[in-house]
Amino acid sequence: MSLLSDTLVLLGKELRTEFRSRELLSSAVVFVLMVLVLFSFVFDPTEAESRRFGPGLLWLAFLFAASLMLQQCFLREQANDTLSALRLAAGDPFAIFLAKLCANTLFLLLTELLLVPVFAVLYGVALLGVFPSLLLVLFLGSLGVSAAGTALSAISAQARMRELLLPLLLLPILTPVLIASTEATGGLLASEPATHWQWLGFLGAFDAVFLTALWLFGEYLLEE
Amino acid sequence: MSLSALSSAGIRFEDIEKRFGEVCALRGINLEVRPGETVVLVGRNGSGKTTLLRVAAGLARPTAGRVSTIAEASGGAQLPLRLGFVGHRSMVYDELTAEENLTLFARLLGTGGRRGEIRALLEEAGLGDRGTSLVRTFSRGMRQRLAIARNLLVPPALFLLDEPGTGLDTQGVAWLAATLRRLSAAGCTMLMSLHGQGTLNGLATRAVRLEAGRVAADSANGVSLASVLAFADT
Amino acid sequence: MKKDALAGVVVFLLLAAAGGAAFFYAPTERTMGLVQRIFYLHAPSGMTALVAFLICFVADLGYVFSRKERWDWLAVSSAEVGLVFCSVVLVTGPIWAHPVWGVWWAWDPRLTLTAVLWLLYVSYLLLRTLVEEPGRRALASAVYGIFAFLDVPLVYMSIRWWRTQHPQPVVFGGRGSGLEPRMRLALFVFWAALLVLMTFLIWLRYRLEALRASASAVRREAEWQ
Numbered sequence: 001m002s003l004l005s006d007t008l009v010l011l012g013k014e015l016r017t018e019f020r021s022r023e024l025l026s027s028a029v030v031f032v033l034m035v036l037v038l039f040s041f042v043f044d045p046t047e048a049e050s051r052r053f054g055p056g057l058l059w060l061a062f063l064f065a066a067s068l069m070l071q072q073c074f075l076r077e078q079a080n081d082t083l084s085a086l087r088l089a090a091g092d093p094f095a096i097f098l099a100k101l102c103a104n105t106l107f108l109l110l111t112e113l114l115l116v117p118v119f120a121v122l123y124g125v126a127l128l129g130v131f132p133s134l135l136l137v138l139f140l141g142s143l144g145v146s147a148a149g150t151a152l153s154a155i156s157a158q159a160r161m162r163e164l165l166l167p168l169l170l171l172p173i174l175t176p177v178l179i180a181s182t183e184a185t186g187g188l189l190a191s192e193p194a195t196h197w198q199w200l201g202f203l204g205a206f207d208a209v210f211l212t213a214l215w216l217f218g219e220y221l222l223e224e
Numbered sequence: 225m226s227l228s229a230l231s232s233a234g235i236r237f238e239d240i241e242k243r244f245g246e247v248c249a250l251r252g253i254n255l256e257v258r259p260g261e262t263v264v265l266v267g268r269n270g271s272g273k274t275t276l277l278r279v280a281a282g283l284a285r286p287t288a289g290r291v292s293t294i295a296e297a298s299g300g301a302q303l304p305l306r307l308g309f310v311g312h313r314s315m316v317y318d319e320l321t322a323e324e325n326l327t328l329f330a331r332l333l334g335t336g337g338r339r340g341e342i343r344a345l346l347e348e349a350g351l352g353d354r355g356t357s358l359v360r361t362f363s364r365g366m367r368q369r370l371a372i373a374r375n376l377l378v379p380p381a382l383f384l385l386d387e388p389g390t391g392l393d394t395q396g397v398a399w400l401a402a403t404l405r406r407l408s409a410a411g412c413t414m415l416m417s418l419h420g421q422g423t424l425n426g427l428a429t430r431a432v433r434l435e436a437g438r439v440a441a442d443s444a445n446g447v448s449l450a451s452v453l454a455f456a457d458t
Numbered sequence: 459m460k461k462d463a464l465a466g467v468v469v470f471l472l473l474a475a476a477g478g479a480a481f482f483y484a485p486t487e488r489t490m491g492l493v494q495r496i497f498y499l500h501a502p503s504g505m506t507a508l509v510a511f512l513i514c515f516v517a518d519l520g521y522v523f524s525r526k527e528r529w530d531w532l533a534v535s536s537a538e539v540g541l542v543f544c545s546v547v548l549v550t551g552p553i554w555a556h557p558v559w560g561v562w563w564a565w566d567p568r569l570t571l572t573a574v575l576w577l578l579y580v581s582y583l584l585l586r587t588l589v590e591e592p593g594r595r596a597l598a599s600a601v602y603g604i605f606a607f608l609d610v611p612l613v614y615m616s617i618r619w620w621r622t623q624h625p626q627p628v629v630f631g632g633r634g635s636g637l638e639p640r641m642r643l644a645l646f647v648f649w650a651a652l653l654v655l656m657t658f659l660i661w662l663r664y665r666l667e668a669l670r671a672s673a674s675a676v677r678r679e680a681e682w683q
Contacts, residue, residue: 001331001332001333001334005331006332009328009331009332010332012328013317013320013328016320016324017317017319017320020319021319079318080313080314080315080316080317080318081311081312081313081314081315082315082316082317084278084281084283084309084311084315085309085315085316085329085374086332087282087283088281088282088283088307088309089329089332089333090332148605151601151605152602152605155585155598155601155602156585158589158594158598159585159588159589159598160588160589160590161588162588165584165585165588168581168584169581169585169602171577172574172577172578172581172606172609173578173605173606173609175574175609175613175616176609176612176613176615176616179616179617179620180616183619183620183623198619199619202612202615202616202619205612206612209608209612210605210608213604213605213608217522217601217604217605220522220597220601221597221598221601223284223285223597224278224283224284224285243593244591244593245590245591245592245593246674246677246678248678287593
């Protein structure tokens with residue numbers, strides 16, 4: 001069937017699987033929560049400090065949580081060799097990646113939306129007024145993380161020590177996303193909130209580059 | 225499920241070599257499976273049967289050589305080539321129910337996956353009363369039945385099976401044999417590796433024995449079918 | 459053997475010439491003194507590392523589309539050599555910074571980029587260690603290498619913009635900032651020498667991979683008989 005319909009069918013499968021067990025979401029949420037709480041506890045930041053360090057901390061926590069969540073992405077297809085079944089049934093192998101990419105972005109976004117209010121409360125920053133822009137930053141950032149992360153998950157699934165390998169592969173590659181998202185979020189948290197369109201545009205460019213790379217090279221990652 | 229307008233497809237292996245690092249699983253394989261044939265593949269563990277089947281399915285890319293399909297339309301209809309594959313693992317999702325699994329694959333294959341059809345297929349496979357159970361709760365034999373049923377959503381033109389009888393009870397093997405006989409009568413080409421399953425041997429029109437990644441004997445070359453099968457487990 | 463020795467001598471002479479240029483020909487920098495001469499090693503090493511990683515990128519593409527082992531040998535060789543030059547930048551940075559500015563490290567844009575590059579390609583080599591089967595190893599690392607190199611301009615841009623918005627004192631000297639002609643020449647000579655050294659090292663490493671591969675091939679032939 002067509003790329004779009006296959007992607008939707010596979011996306012349905014990813015969502016159904018996750019919402020049945022909720023194991024990825026819960027581990028990600030708990031992890032970010034722990035990081036935010038512990039940092040708040042250890043550093044007890046002032047309002048100015050929160051504004052300065054908060055965005056970076058938030059995004060670092062999201063990145064670490066993402067690298068935990070992305071472990072399972074292709075590993076769960078190895079257990080019963082369902083990856084082969086998908087390769088045989090789906091017309092375009094990119095549908096497999098696209099579906100996982102959408103699912104991962106969604107799961108990340110959900111985690112972020114759950115934890116951002118916690119962050120606002122613990123670190124005393126006002127977020128309600130800038131929520132639409134914040135949502136845009138979260139979306140573009142999460143899309144970038146998922147685009148690179150889905151590909152790297154497929155790569156690390158072929159290696160030993162994959163739980164350790166994935167963060168090591170992923171975090172350097174996501175440096176631009178970390179910088180851009182932190183800066184964009186920082187702009188929104190400032191005493192005079194400003195949307196940094198430059199950084200948002202940059203995130204969009206990152207997403208486009210990695211989506212294209214995934215489209216061009218993804219199928220080689222499925223080969224035996 | 226109508227089998228009348230089934231296309232038949234054969235498969236040709238030209239100088240196939242498949243290496244995994246130091247290990248050479250297949251070497252110098254030259255084989256042609258004509259449309260409609262039922263070829264039984266025999267050989268010891270590690271002789272290359274699984275690798276050959278995966279290369280045939282397009283799952284494994286050969287290190288050298290070419291695999292191509294020989295397509296023949298019957299009944300005047302041009303249908304897309306359907307490949308069936310039963311491997312060593314179940315190739316179904318443990319976290320989904322049997323019905324959800326089959327619906328997923330039916331939708332990917334473009335056959336709509338209507339509930340009635342899915343239920344009928346599960347019934348036929350002997351899983352009628354476990355359709356809404358998670359596959360995680362299935363026994364080995366039940367998973368194998370589901371693995372086979374997954375390939376019956378759309379009648380395959382070329383069916384590749386890797387020791388399909390493993391885990392099946394007597395009724396399961398009988399069902400499998402009947403299904404394969406029916407598909408073969410409609411023109412489906414079959415290449416299956418067997419490990420001493422008596423009933424299924426009877427379906428063979430040709431037998432090929434692999435040894436250390438090479439074709440050691442082929443009943444198409446004058447050797448009797450029975451003798452190729454007889455040396456299967458020595 | 460002879461060709462190797464000759465090549466080695468040429469490389470050594472070039473390096474010696476470059477060293478001479480850096481130490482004797484170029485004038486002493488006004489404020490920083492003798493230690494500034496390490497700049498002639500520091501800056502070109504960074505550029506050489508980038509050239510090596512570019513070669514790695516081309517080799518990765520070559521492997522993905524042709525599946526010929528040679529490209530994989532070139533990829534790993536250039537990645538390793540690039541990583542060495544990257545390390546030189548990261549080591550000479552603090553050596554230069556400490557006597558002059560009193561800090562061992564500063565997140566200067568170029569150093570930051572080099573640090574990320576270092577992490578990217580260390581991960582590349584780590585990935586290779588963890589995939590055993592040579593075919594998979596080559597393909598997986600080739601795709602990762604492609605992603606890593608596509609990331610490089612994005613890393614560079616994000617760091618530049620970030621530092622524009624949060625400027626820090628430029629520690630390691632802007633590009634060609636106030637360089638006298640003699641200094642420029644010394645810099646150029648050093649860079650040329652390093653490029654030759656890079657080529658030589660890649661060539662040696664490539665040959666090592668080629669030898670390993672033919673040793674395996676011989677073993678396989680023997681087992682086939």
